[in-house]
Amino acid sequence: MTTATPTPPSDPRAAAYAASVRLSVAPMMDWTDVHCRQFHRLLAPGARLYTEMVHARAVIHGDRSRLLALTPEQAPLALQLGGSEPADLAEATRIAAAHGFDEVNLNCGCPSDRVQAGRFGACLMREPALVADCVAAMAAASDVPVTVKCRLGVDEDDDYDVFAAFVDGAVAAGASMIVVHARNAWLQGLSPKENRDVPPLRYDWAHRLKRERPGLPVVVNGGIASLDATLAHLRHVDGVMLGRAAYHDPYLLHAIDATLRGAPLRPRGELLRALRPYAEASMAEGAALKHIVRHVLGLFHGQPGGRAFRQVLSEGAHRPGADWGLVEEALAVTEVRARDRSAA
Structure with a gap:
C-alpha cells in the first residue's frame, strides 16, 4: 500500500x-x-x-x-x-x-x-x-x-x-x-x-x-x-x-x-493507583468518587476477582464520604479472590 x-x-x-x-x-x-x-x-x-x-x-x-x-x-x-x-x-x-x-x-x-x-x-x-x-x-x-x-x-x-x-x-x-x-x-x-x-x-x-x-x-x-x-x-x-x-x-x-x-504491559492495580492523585484532587474540588470510578469498573474484565472488584466499587462509591480507600478495598478483595482461584 x-x-x-x-x-x-x-x-x-x-x-x-x-x-x-x-x-x-x-x-x-x-x-x-x-x-x-x-x-x-x-x-x-x-x-x-x-x-x-x-x-x-x-x-x-x-x-x-x-x-x-x-x-x-x-x-x-x-x-x-x-x-x-x-x-x-x-x-x-x-x-x-x-x-x-x-x-x-x-x-x-x-x-x-x-x-x-x-x-x-x-x-x-x-x-x-x-x-x-x-x-x-x-x-x-x-x-x-x-x-x-x-x-x-x-x-x-x-x-x-x-x-x-x-x-x-x-x-x-x-x-x-x-x-x-x-x-x-x-x-x-x-x-x-x-x-x-x-x-x-x-x-x-x-x-x-x-x-x-x-x-x-x-x-x-x-x-x-x-x-x-x-x-x-x-x-x-x-x-x-x-x-x-x-x-x-x-x-x-x-x-x-x-x-x-513497544512498551511493556503494566499491572492493572498499578495503572489504577496511578489515577489516585487525579481522583483525590477532583474530589477535593467537589467531584464524587462514584463519577470517577464508574469508568474503571471493567478493569478486571474476564479476570479472577473481577466481579468482586466491580461489586465493591458499585455498591460503595455512591455512599456519602466514599474516598480512595474504597478503591484500595476493591483491589484488596480482587487480589484475594484471584489468589484463591489460582490455589484451587
Whole structure:
C-alpha cells in the first residue's frame, strides 16, 4: 500500500498528535467525560482521546468549565462537535482552539432522534454540500485540524461512490482526516443502541477509501474488539478507533497501546493507583468518587476477582464520604479472590 510520508512536526505536541492517529478512543455520550479520559490516558499514553459530542451552540452559550473540561495530561485530545450551522461551528472551533484542544471533529454519524431533529449527526450525510460549508467555516476559524467522523451512508444507501464523494467534498473543504464508522446509520426503525450492532459492518469500504486516496489519513471504527483485529486493520488504514471495547475492557486499550509503542504491559492495580492523585484532587474540588470510578469498573474484565472488584466499587462509591480507600478495598478483595482461584 502506498502511503504519504509527511514531514514530522517540529513541535512535540504536534508530533504526539500525528503519532496518535494509529489508536484512538471514540467519542461516546455519557462515557468519555473528563474523568474517563484521565483514566484512558493512563492506560494508553500514545492514543488520541475524544470528548463526548457537544453541540456547537452549547460551546458558545453553555458552561464551558463543564462542557470543555480537560487536563494537560489528556493531550492529544479532540473535541467532537455537533451542529449544522457553519457560523456556530466556526465560533465553537475558535473557542476549542483557545481552550487547548488538538483537533475539532464534526459528527456526521450519530443516528439519535434528537440529533436528527436538530439536523446534525448522521443525517448530514444526505447533505454533502452543507457538510462542506461547515468544514470550510471550521477550518478557516483556527489552525487546529478539523476532521469528520461519518458512517458509510444512511438507511438503505449502498453506493460506495456516493460515500466517497461525501468524503471528497469534506476533504476539499478542509477536513484533514476521516474517521469511518464502517456501517450505515438507520434513521428509521432502529434505536441508537441498535445502530451500533445491527447494520452490517463493511470494513472494505474504509480500506478501499485509503487505498484509493493514499494521502488521506483514514481511521476505521466499529466493532473492533481485539489486538489482532487492530493490527489487521492497520495494514490497510492509518488508524483504529476503539469504542465500547475500550470502555468495557479498558485493559485491552492498554494492551493495544503498549503493543503499538513497544512498551511493556503494566499491572492493572498499578495503572489504577496511578489515577489516585487525579481522583483525590477532583474530589477535593467537589467531584464524587462514584463519577470517577464508574469508568474503571471493567478493569478486571474476564479476570479472577473481577466481579468482586466491580461489586465493591458499585455498591460503595455512591455512599456519602466514599474516598480512595474504597478503591484500595476493591483491589484488596480482587487480589484475594484471584489468589484463591489460582490455589484451587
